[in-house]
Amino acid sequence: SSRVRADALARERAAYERAERVVCMSRWAARSVVEAYGIPPAKVHVVRAGANLDEAAVASLPPPGPTDRSELRLGFVGKDWRRKGLPFLLEVAEAIEARGQRVRVLALGPSPADVPGHRLLEPLGFFDKTRDLARFAAAARRAHFGCLFSSAEALGISTLEFLRLGVPVAGLDVGGIPDCIDPGVGMLAPAAATPGEVAGGLLDLWDPMRYDGLLAAVLGRSGELTWDHAVTRLQALWPRA
Helix, strand or coil: CHHHHHHHHHHHHHHHHHCCCEEECCHHHHHHHHHHHCCCHHHEEECCCCCCCCHHHHHCCCCCCCCCCCCEEEEEECCCCCCCCHHHHHHHHHHHHHCCCCEEEEEECCCCCCCCCCCCEEEEECCCCCCCHHHHHHHHCCCCEEEECCCCCCCCHHHHHHHHCCCCEEEECCCCHHHCCCCCCEEEECCCCCHHHHHHHHHHHCCHHHHHHHHHHHHHHHHHHCHHHHHHHHHCCCCCC
């Protein structure tokens, strides 16, 4: 109800005003705290989250194997597949196929019974990352790009998961997604980009030399995408006594 919403927003504003610092996981969220709640920018900070993966289990995984270029595989993770852009991704795949490139979309998370039937879609179902990270990682690493083309997104944890596992990413400039796609690790397309425009960008990056460079950049930076790294950055906001 409007009364409950107004009460919740008033409580949030009061808490932000009393806080010594406000830490957000994305610049998009930080702008909301400043612009919607009127909090002074000087006390609002951004610390990106880590990938939601068990680091001990990640350490036990074998390194990524050689790239199979027989087809271009686009990965998708998320149960809320409509908001997270699976229909858009399928249109991107169709545009890639129309340009003569074999392509497939791998969908991790949603039930195969829930997603639309499509000749370019391989629905892989639910993965329990807590109990069987090796199976999730093997499926995610089949993709050449981890894709997130959401209509709304607070951060974009799935892109961090792909990157942590050594997979380049692609996404739209929506919500917190830009905070997950640093320069050199994938493609960030404008929010209003068409499927054809995204397809063209992905095909440019699929050039062997450019893609090998992407892989090297991702592997070089994947260690920054842990919660330990996020905690270190969080601690740096508080001077030691």
